[in-house]
Amino acid sequence: MGRPPCCDKVGVKKGPWTPEEDIILVSYIQEHGPGNWRSVPTNTGFPGLLRCSKSCRLRWTNYLRPGIKRGNFTEHEEKMIIHLQALLGNRWAAIASYLPQRTDNDIKNYWNTHLKKKLKKLHTGLDDLNQDGFSASQPITKGQWERRLQTDIQMAKRALCEALSLDKPSQFPDSKPSNGDAHLYATPYQASTYASSAENIARLLENWQKRSPKSAQTNSGTTQNSSNNLVANGSSLNYTEGARTPDAFDSLLSFNSSTSDVSQSVSVEENANFTPETNLFQDESKSNLEAEVPLTLLEKWLFDDGAAQGHEDLIHMSLEDGAGLF
DNA sequence: AAGTAAATCAACCGCTCCTAT
């Protein structure tokens, strides 16, 4: 009955990830691709990752995954988030699908720490708002449900539109997971894809070093060594942890350098064309939709309705009366 | 310079849904 037992929780490490753990995880994903998280802790060899699969997934999707932009939200992004939050409520994953470079966790944090206050400020003096002042904490009106539904439909249409586009051949006809990680397969399991993970790690490690001045000092010898390697590969990184690290990074970076320019290998624009929903639909559309629904009908429905509109339209679509939500 | 409060954000927890058996 069912599957084999879940990973036992004995000896599972918690708390902040170390650079070495990041390297192990990225190396693993370079080899096997994302997904099948349950096997990550056991397949990373001795000593391997003493992390639960959940933690690995989170670390990858939120920090190590290629194409992630962190911090410095632009005004445009802020507006997008505000509008989408008004439309969708606290459905961070759905909101994040409109901002492919951002993670749901990042957006959620940014909303809670910045935007909430910002909007609160803007709306101080409005007596009819409760403390949160936003749709998520308000009773959802019929109109709001309709708007959410509309947005979901828009998302689905957009995704279908992408999926049905003949210009975009399926990149992984045979290697997609059946679970929700399909969006992680938006870019091929090619070396170039994961090369940009090295950039992510570089960035993370840079911050890590800033937070750990002591270790930076005590390991200054190896630091110099490894940072040289990294700088030579185009990452402004000062790395500091332990003697093993440079080797691990050498491996990563040699991998990196063998695949041409990192910045070209995974362009952000490219990623932007593949929202999670899009990829899910790409996946499904190939196997199911084409078989069950005449293409022409779907296409007509999509294109007649101007489904190809971009993200900007979403803002404008944000419903004239949407302001009333605040 | 030291102490304290506030802000930030990475990571965990618990729940739900989906899927494999």
Next chain:
DNA sequence: AATAGGAGCGGTTGATTTACT
């Protein structure tokens, strides 16, 4: 069809950093 595990999601926590007194 029933069951159990995996994956994803949103809420929350707690450690760290920054600002203020």
